[in-house]
Amino acid sequence: MKNFILEKIELEMAVLVRRVTSITSKNKIGNLDRSAYLLLHQLSVHGPLGVKTLADNLQLDTSTVSRQAASLEKKGYVYKVPDHVDRRAYFLQLTESGTEDFNEYKQARLDRFKVLTDDWTDEERQQFGHLLKKFNKAILEK
Amino acid sequence: MKNFILEKIELEMAVLVRRVTSITSKNKIGNLDRSAYLLLHQLSVHGPLGVKTLADNLQLDTSTVSRQAASLEKKGYVYKVPDHVDRRAYFLQLTESGTEDFNEYKQARLDRFKVLTDDWTDEERQQFGHLLKKFNKAILEK
DNA sequence: CTATATAATTGTATAGTACAACTAATTTAC
DNA sequence: GTAAATTAGTTGTACTATACAATTATATAG
Numbered sequence: 309m310k311n312f313i314l315e316k317i318e319l320e321m322a323v324l325v326r327r328v329t330s331i332t333s334k335n336k337i338g339n340l341d342r343s344a345y346l347l348l349h350q351l352s353v354h355g356p357l358g359v360k361t362l363a364d365n366l367q368l369d370t371s372t373v374s375r376q377a378a379s380l381e382k383k384g385y386v387y388k389v390p391d392h393v394d395r396r397a398y399f400l401q402l403t404e405s406g407t408e409d410f411n412e413y414k415q416a417r418l419d420r421f422k423v424l425t426d427d428w429t430d431e432e433r434q435q436f437g438h439l440l441k442k443f444n445k446a447i448l449e450k
Numbered sequence: 451m452k453n454f455i456l457e458k459i460e461l462e463m464a465v466l467v468r469r470v471t472s473i474t475s476k477n478k479i480g481n482l483d484r485s486a487y488l489l490l491h492q493l494s495v496h497g498p499l500g501v502k503t504l505a506d507n508l509q510l511d512t513s514t515v516s517r518q519a520a521s522l523e524k525k526g527y528v529y530k531v532p533d534h535v536d537r538r539a540y541f542l543q544l545t546e547s548g549t550e551d552f553n554e555y556k557q558a559r560l561d562r563f564k565v566l567t568d569d570w571t572d573e574e575r576q577q578f579g580h581l582l583k584k585f586n587k588a589i590l591e592k
Numbered sequence: 593c594t595a596t597a598t599a600a601t602t603g604t605a606t607a608g609t610a611c612a613a614c615t616a617a618t619t620t621a622c
Numbered sequence: 623g624t625a626a627a628t629t630a631g632t633t634g635t636a637c638t639a640t641a642c643a644a645t646t647a648t649a650t651a652g
Contacts, residue, residue: 313575316582326484327589346465366468371641398600414460425588444462444465485609511609512632516630536629
């Protein structure tokens with residue numbers, strides 16, 4: 309393998325994270341930011357989950373998720389459903405307004421990505437999605 | 451264009467940023483973190499630059515770069531060279547130890563990326579680098 | 593039953609960032 | 623050639639996202 313390929317990936321990855329965080333720090337639709345978005349995404353995909361599970365899935369400390377959850381609850385985006393099996397725990401359940409704003413935010417992001425890749429071929433977009441996913445999986449597993 | 455491709459990119463991008471920030475927050479080689487790395491990278495590629503130029507290139511506020519520069523100076527990684535043409539300004543110049551630690555950090559990152567993509571084809575790695583670069587360019591321009 | 597483990601919260605600390613106010617120097621307009 | 627506007631950099635302040643440690647309440651294992 310040629311080293312310059314790795315160097316390119318390495319550099320562009322650093323730049324990407326820098327740019328994306330720069331965008332998303334300004335880019336608040338409604339009351340949502342990127343971390344809140346990811347948390348709501350989990351709920352929207354997997355249904356109600358507890359803090360522990362969310363923390364595992366998102367690779368975050370439970371304390372971080374606990375605070376995010378509290379903040380989302382305060383905004384009326386989720387509410388806590390007691391877990392009758394384990395009374396220490398509860399499930400975070402998306403509210404209607406949570407679902408709404410999540411979808412709005414998601415759409416805004418999609419629009420943004422559409423613009424960013426509007427001169428790409430379908431093949432390129434597909435490849436990009438595929439490789440990002442593959443890379444993410446690698447990070448998780450290695 | 452199919453929307454699900456965009457959805458995939460959109461989601462994986464959010465996950466990527468989440469995971470990469472999670473890694474790099476723990477991942478300190480020497481005294482360097484990701485933002486410091488990017489700043490040093492600029493200097494290493496373009497030679498001595500001022501705070502303003504760095505801020506523009508990195509899409510950061512000058513105050514942020516000013517602090518990063520101060521912190522790097524304190525660590526002995528850069529020093530200030532007065533700009534005799536504009537006496538408000540100066541250039542940040544990499545020191546030897548700055549160059550050394552930069553290279554060490556870079557190598558550690560490269561090793562990490564090597565592991566993460568060790569089961570990829572060369573074609574995939576190349577494509578990934580290419581698309582990341584293309585995407586970064588789009589963010590900057592659109 | 594007691595000891596240990598676990599889910600969640602809260603206290604504290606840090607990094608990374610932006611914006612606003614400020615200083616010193618430069619450039620522009622008359 | 624000076625006054626006004628602009629610019630480079632710094633510093634004060636604030637906020638978000640995060641982790642780790644200590645704590646509380648509950649659950650599970652011996």
